[in-house]
Amino acid sequence: MEKENTVIRVRDLVKKFGHFVADDHLSFDVYKGEIFGFLGANGAGKTTAIRMLCGLLEPTSGELTVAGLDGFKQREAIKRRIGYMSQKFSLYEDLTVHENIRLFAGIYGIPTRIRREKTEELLEKLELTSARKKLVRDLPLGWKQKLAFSLAIIHDPSIVFLDEPSGGVDPVTRRRFWDLIYEAAHEGITVFVTTHYMDEAEYCDRVAIMSAGKIVALDTPEALKKEWDATSMDGVFLKLARSNE
Amino acid sequence: MKQLLGFIRKEFRHIFRDPRTMIILFGIPIVQLLLFGYVITTEIKDAHIAILDKSNDEVTREITHKLLSSGYFKLDAMLDNDGQIDNIFRKGNIKEVVVFQQDFGKKLERDGKADVQVIADASDPNTAQLLSNYTNAIVQDYLQKKFINYHIPYEIKPQVRMLFNESLKGAFMYVPGTMALILIIISAMMTSITIVREKEMGTMEILLVSPLKSHHIIIGKVTPYLILSVINAITIVVLGNLVFGVPVRGSLILLMFVVILYIMLALSLGILISTIAASQFSAMFVSIMALMLPTMLLSGFIYPIDNMPVVLQVLSNIMPARWFIEAVKAVMLKGVGAGYIWKQLLIMTGMTAVFLVISMKKFKLRLE
Numbered sequence: 001m002e003k004e005n006t007v008i009r010v011r012d013l014v015k016k017f018g019h020f021v022a023d024d025h026l027s028f029d030v031y032k033g034e035i036f037g038f039l040g041a042n043g044a045g046k047t048t049a050i051r052m053l054c055g056l057l058e059p060t061s062g063e064l065t066v067a068g069l070d071g072f073k074q075r076e077a078i079k080r081r082i083g084y085m086s087q088k089f090s091l092y093e094d095l096t097v098h099e100n101i102r103l104f105a106g107i108y109g110i111p112t113r114i115r116r117e118k119t120e121e122l123l124e125k126l127e128l129t130s131a132r133k134k135l136v137r138d139l140p141l142g143w144k145q146k147l148a149f150s151l152a153i154i155h156d157p158s159i160v161f162l163d164e165p166s167g168g169v170d171p172v173t174r175r176r177f178w179d180l181i182y183e184a185a186h187e188g189i190t191v192f193v194t195t196h197y198m199d200e201a202e203y204c205d206r207v208a209i210m211s212a213g214k215i216v217a218l219d220t221p222e223a224l225k226k227e228w229d230a231t232s233m234d235g236v237f238l239k240l241a242r243s244n245e
Numbered sequence: 246m247k248q249l250l251g252f253i254r255k256e257f258r259h260i261f262r263d264p265r266t267m268i269i270l271f272g273i274p275i276v277q278l279l280l281f282g283y284v285i286t287t288e289i290k291d292a293h294i295a296i297l298d299k300s301n302d303e304v305t306r307e308i309t310h311k312l313l314s315s316g317y318f319k320l321d322a323m324l325d326n327d328g329q330i331d332n333i334f335r336k337g338n339i340k341e342v343v344v345f346q347q348d349f350g351k352k353l354e355r356d357g358k359a360d361v362q363v364i365a366d367a368s369d370p371n372t373a374q375l376l377s378n379y380t381n382a383i384v385q386d387y388l389q390k391k392f393i394n395y396h397i398p399y400e401i402k403p404q405v406r407m408l409f410n411e412s413l414k415g416a417f418m419y420v421p422g423t424m425a426l427i428l429i430i431i432s433a434m435m436t437s438i439t440i441v442r443e444k445e446m447g448t449m450e451i452l453l454v455s456p457l458k459s460h461h462i463i464i465g466k467v468t469p470y471l472i473l474s475v476i477n478a479i480t481i482v483v484l485g486n487l488v489f490g491v492p493v494r495g496s497l498i499l500l501m502f503v504v505i506l507y508i509m510l511a512l513s514l515g516i517l518i519s520t521i522a523a524s525q526f527s528a529m530f531v532s533i534m535a536l537m538l539p540t541m542l543l544s545g546f547i548y549p550i551d552n553m554p555v556v557l558q559v560l561s562n563i564m565p566a567r568w569f570i571e572a573v574k575a576v577m578l579k580g581v582g583a584g585y586i587w588k589q590l591l592i593m594t595g596m597t598a599v600f601l602v603i604s605m606k607k608f609k610l611r612l613e
Contacts, residue, residue, distance in 0.1 A: 054454050076456070084454040088447035094262045095255065106251030107455045161454075 005032040006065075007159055007190045008053060013062035015048050022048040024213040025062070030159075030192060035185050037204030038194040039237065044210040046194045050161055053192065055079050067158040080108075083160035083189075087167045089148035093137035097128055097147065100136055101154070108155035122150050142173035149180055153189055160184065162193040166200060178203050201233040209240055216240060248457060252465035259439065260469055269435065274427045274477050275484065281419040282489050289317045289375050294341040295333050297324040302350035304391075308361070311387050312343065317379050334366055341365045341376045409578040416489035421573040422546035424481045425566035428504070429511040429540055432474050434532035436467050436515030441528045444519075459608055467512045471505075474512075478504040482577075494580030503576060503586070506593050507569040513600035514565070520607035540566040568592045 008030035015023040023045045030036045040046045051057040053066055055075035064071025067081040091100050101122060105115040123129045126146050136144060145165065153160050162181075166174045174197070181203075185191050193204065201207050202221050209217040209224075217224060217240055221233055228236045260266050294312075298305050312318050321339055324330065333339050344362040346352070353359040363380050365373035410417045443449040443466075452462050482500070485491040493500060515532070522528035541547055543557060544566035550558055561567050572589040575581045583590070 056453060076458075079454060080456045082454070084451060086447050086450045090447035090451050092255065092259070092448060093446070095258055099255070099258065103251055103255050104455075107248050107452075107457055109248060109456070 006030070007032050007067055008036075008192070009063070009065040010053075011063040013049075013052065013064055014060045015045075015052060015057065016060045021213055023052070023059075026215055028208055028215065028218055030190060032158075032190055033185050033188050035181065035191040035193065035203065035205045037201050037207035038192065038210065039196065039201055039207055039233075040194075040210030041196070041241075045213040046210055047163070049210070050163055050192070050194060054082060054084055054161055080155075081158050083152035083155065083157040085148050085152040085160065085162050085165055087164035089145045089165070091136045091144060091148055091151070094135060096133050096135055097123070097139070098132040100147070101151065104151045105154055110155060118154060122154070126150060141169055142176065145169055145173070145177055146180060149177070149184075153184055157189065159190040159192055162191065164194055164196065166195065166197055171199065174200065198232060198234040198237060201237075207233070209237065211241070249461055249465055252457070252461070253468050256439070256466060256469045260473070266435070270431060270473055270477070271480075274423075274431065274481060277427055278420070278423045278481055278484055279488070281423045282416045282485075289372070289379055291319040292317060292340045292372070292376055293321045293338050294318045294343060294376075295322040295324050295330075295339050296320060297327070297330065297342060297344040299347045300345050300349035300351075302348075304350035304353060304359075305345040307391075308345075308384060308387050309343075311383055312380065315379070315383055317376075330364065334364075339366065340369075340372060341380065343380060414490070416485065416491050417574075417578060418546075420481065420485035420489060420491045421570050421577060422544070422566075424478060424504075424573065425507070425544060425546060425569045426537070426540050427481065428474055428478060428508055428569075429514070429536050429566055430532065431477065432470055432508050432511035433515035433518060433536055434529055436470050436512050437518035437522060437528040437532055438525050439470075440466055440516065440519035441522050441525050445525060460605070463516060463605075463608065467516065470515075471508055471512060474508045475501070475505060478508070491577065493577050495576035496582065499583055500573065500576045502583075503569065503572045503590070503593075506590065506597070507565065510565050510569075510593050510597040510600070513597050513604060516608070517600050517604040520604050539564055543567070544570055546570060565593060565596055 006029045008028075010029070011027050013023060013026040014021065026049060038046055038049070048057065052059050052064060052071060055066070055071065055078035058075065059071060066078050069078045069081065071078065092103065095103065098119065101119050102115065105118065110118065120129075123132055126143070128143065128147065131139065131143075136147070139147070149160075149162070149165065152162075166177060169177065178200070181191055181193070193200070195201060204221065206218065206220050207224065208215050217227075217236075219227070221236075224236045225231065225233070228239045230236045230239060260270070296309055296312075298309065309320075313320050318341075322333060324333065324342070327344075330342050330344075333342065342364045344364065346360045346362070349359045349361070361384060363377050365377050367373040440449075440463075443452065449462075453459070457465075478501075482491075482493060486493065514536070518528055518531050518535075522531055543550075543553075543561045544564045545561065546566065550561050550567065553561065568589040572586040572593075575586050575589075579585075
């Protein structure tokens with residue numbers, strides 16, 4: 001993690017839908033190669049925030065820079081620099097593993113030669129070489145999850161956004177999945193992850209906790225546990241929730 | 246462009262790998278066409294009749310022979326007395342009974358006037374009407390030929406010719422109509438379902454975050470359906486020609502142009518439906534309810550627009566199929582050029598533009 005190298009810079013970011021304030025003056029920085037966790041109950045404003053960061057939504061006011069690009073005016077350019085994986089690990093179930101890879105590589109405009117290399121590399125890494133002609137719908141959930149993640153970073157983005165990437169996956173598979181995340185972060189891809197699994201929060205370098213559209217805490221898991229005198233992130237979360245009531 | 250091609254290839258794979266989609270795309274159109282062409286027919290063929298000939302002379306025998314050799318009628322029974330008439334209708338097979346009065350031939354010669362009674366089963370009023378008209382026409386025709394030398398003062402004799410469809414074949418009507426129905430339902434329903442499916446599966450989100458522009462996504466989704474629908478339309482025209490003898494008298498290129506324009510109109514409707522529908526099921530439901538019945542009832546496909554109440558006539562103006570059927574009939578049956586159908590083309594283009602603008606706006610709104 002390189003503190004001097006900010007990839008996401010957010011200042012007083014506000015998103016309103018009519019009179020409803022979904023995100024209320026968010027301010028934070030995310031650094032290159034960092035794994036940044038974004039926690040909060042449903043409806044806390046996580047999804048709206050991640051959508052603004054991905055260039056899907058235009059903010060109402062504030063400042064937003066993603067990968068050096070302006071979050072208001074350069075939303076289309078931002079899309080080329082980021083990867084995104086949704087909670088459904090959305091792949092095309094009726095296409096084979098190889099067809100999915102080819103499709104997403106094509107969408108991100110990866111040249112054919114590089115695509116071929118990357119495909120082999122990726123299949124080998126995921127141990128899917130023998131399953132390349134299998135339909136995605138026939139893969140176990142854990143494999144789908146890994147494949148979805150690998151496709152989200154197939155174009156070497158600066159940042160990858162993971163929106164609750166471990167829904168419905170058992171803890172062991174989750175742990176293996178995080179090995180992939182660490183590897184990506186190690187290669188310099190910044191990881192921005194929303195989750196409500198507290199064990200996942202422990203894996204993050206830093207976490208921001210959202211409640212009712214505001215960031216109520218932001219620090220490393222260790223510092224947060226110390227501050228709230230808790231043994232786990234679960235405890236931090238409960239105490240925080242109580243203090244905000 | 247390369248991105249788009251990859252996307253279109255993917256869409257074709259979705260279609261070819263899903264047996265249900267394939268059946269809807271290619272099975273249903275053929276079945277529908279054959280059904281409409283064969284089953285729903287307004288033509289009379291081999292209608293079962295009975296004859297009660299109280300005179301049994303040369304003239305009545307000749308008229309009977311004429312009726313039976315016309316191909317419209319098939320004799321089930323020769324009756325002996327009036328009492329049998331009621332009974333034979335109750336049995337249900339007989340659609341019409343022709344009764345010649347006593348001394349038919351003699352009276353005709355003596356008075357120049359004789360009565361033949363036509364009794365039809367009007368529990369099916371359309372058929373009854375047609376049968377009695379046909380019978381009447383055949384009898385009149387016989388008399389005119391037989392008594393060609395009779396001089397009837399001030400006679401007006403209409404010479405009827407059925408232009409563009411000399412033998413009044415129903416298929417001439419049903420092939421363009423079926424094409425209108427099938428193309429709008431398949432194009433609109435399949436596109437709305439396939440777009441909504443991406444929303445349901447969560448892949449739409451991935452596409453929206455990708456560098457693909459929203460119009461790329463839409464073009465990529467509908468192009469395969471455009472191509473397959475054109476193939477469908479060609480199949481219908483060819484089948485219509487081979488099986489039902491429906492001709493293409495005008496330019497084939499113009500016909501294809503009309504077809505493609507109509508398919509684009511249907512596709513843009515499908516995109517519009519996809520922005521409203523929340524699930525694949527509701528997309529299908531909306532497509533069928535909003536398109537199938539109005540298209541069948543209000544487009545002039547089955548019921549003539551001129552006979553409708555004024556309110557429905559006005560309503561039929563917003564039915565895309567109405568303009569398509571008019572244009573297709575003009576090209577296929579009358580063989581006219583583009584100059585004669587510019588109004589229909591213009592209206593369809595306008596409708597497409599309106600649907601596209603609305604659905605693009607709605608599609609963008611959904612991202613917010």
